[in-house]
Amino acid sequence: MRSEMLSSILSDLNGSSADIEASAVLSTDGLMIASMLPSGMDEDRVGAMSAAMLSLGDRTSEELARGALEQVLIKGDHGYILMTHAGKDAVITVLAKPNARLGLIFLDVRRAAENIAKII
Amino acid sequence: MDLIKINRYCKQFCDLTLEKEQLIQTIGPDLLPYLPAITEAFYTHLLAIDDAVVFLEGRVDSLKKTHLDWLSSLFTKNLDDDFAAHLYHVGAVHVRVELPADFVTGAITFLHQKLIHVVVYLYGNDSVKLLNVLQAINSLFGYNLQLMQLSYQQSMVTAELARFLDITGISHKLFSNMVAAYDKQATT
Ligand code: HEM
Numbered sequence: 001m002r003s004e005m006l007s008s009i010l011s012d013l014n015g016s017s018a019d020i021e022a023s024a025v026l027s028t029d030g031l032m033i034a035s036m037l038p039s040g041m042d043e044d045r046v047g048a049m050s051a052a053m054l055s056l057g058d059r060t061s062e063e064l065a066r067g068a069l070e071q072v073l074i075k076g077d078h079g080y081i082l083m084t085h086a087g088k089d090a091v092i093t094v095l096a097k098p099n100a101r102l103g104l105i106f107l108d109v110r111r112a113a114e115n116i117a118k119i120i
Numbered sequence: 121m122d123l124i125k126i127n128r129y130c131k132q133f134c135d136l137t138l139e140k141e142q143l144i145q146t147i148g149p150d151l152l153p154y155l156p157a158i159t160e161a162f163y164t165h166l167l168a169i170d171d172a173v174v175f176l177e178g179r180v181d182s183l184k185k186t187h188l189d190w191l192s193s194l195f196t197k198n199l200d201d202d203f204a205a206h207l208y209h210v211g212a213v214h215v216r217v218e219l220p221a222d223f224v225t226g227a228i229t230f231l232h233q234k235l236i237h238v239v240v241y242l243y244g245n246d247s248v249k250l251l252n253v254l255q256a257i258n259s260l261f262g263y264n265l266q267l268m269q270l271s272y273q274q275s276m277v278t279a280e281l282a283r284f285l286d287i288t289g290i291s292h293k294l295f296s297n298m299v300a301a302y303d304k305q306a307t308t
Pocket of ligand 1: 166172173175176183186187190209210213214217219223224227228231
């Protein structure tokens with residue numbers, strides 16, 4: 001039941017913008033909870049890397065006096081990776097295209113994160 | 121960590137054979153009376169090394185006792201898996217107090233040299249026995265050093281990892297999951 005609800009949130013998120021290519025929900029320990037990832041992408045690695053980045057982001061934000069972490073954004077040649085907390089025990093990771101309009105994606109991801117936090 | 125395997129591995133590497141172990145036990149009673157003086161000389165030596173003094177201040181007497189117990193145990197106890205476990209623990213304690221690993225190598229070299237002196241004094245008239253005893257003691261000290269070095273390596277990696285995780289905020293659980301994710305990848 002829970003996993004269906006999470007999958008439906010991810011599905012809505014992926015459908016909300018053509019710029020979003022994939023998304024996943026994972027525990028802060030790095031274990032995958034639900035995902036809509038491209039085939040061939042290793043779920044365990046995505047989970048572990050995302051949780052580690054968020055953990056490091058938490059520390060960096062705190063260390064550099066930027067307050068509580070809202071999100072971690074990474075940009076590569078082939079697009080963006082956006083990570084944000086979904087409640088205190090989960091993380092949402094989104095992969096977006098290189099020319100994505102980030103403002104809209106931030107909003108959609110924040111909404112999805114709030115919905116996920118209610119379920120987890 | 122498989123101490124049975126590690127113990128066997130170090131003995132094999134240092135050529136600490138059963139015959140040598142038996143010989144060490146046999147000569148134990150001859151050597152024991154000399155060990156307190158060697159311990160005294162060891163601490164006099166250490167206290168003359170500036171970098172070592174900081175580790176000894178305020179606890180020389182208790183360390184001397186600890187040290188003499190260890191040195192005596194080489195000639196009185198079986199060098200079994202409990203012994204290996206104890207030395208592993210000693211390595212970890214040294215890492216905890218941040219004693220540089222090379223101190224242990226220097227210490228073993230100094231003690232070995234002192235024992236050679238005693239052995240030559242005791243058995244110098246019997247060249248066959250002298251050779252056998254010198255070889256046995258060489259293997260014995262090498263074995264102790266190797267065990268402590270292995271322990272150092274492991275404890276240092278553990279300590280450095282703990283520090284890294286502490287700084288980054290990455291939990292042990294998350295780290296294990298990362299390792300599992302990449303190990304799995306490596307084997308598929
Ligand atoms: C042959 C090399 C050495 C051996 C076999 C040896 C053995 C030991 C043993 C058995 C202990 C007690 C561990 C326990 O708490 O159960 C110990 C602790 C200690 N050793 Fe060594 N040791 C060696 C070299 C050194 C050297 C060279 C130094 C310093 C210059 C040193 C400094 C210390 C200190 C400071 C402790 C106390 C740690 C604490 O605070 O508990 N050791 N050692």
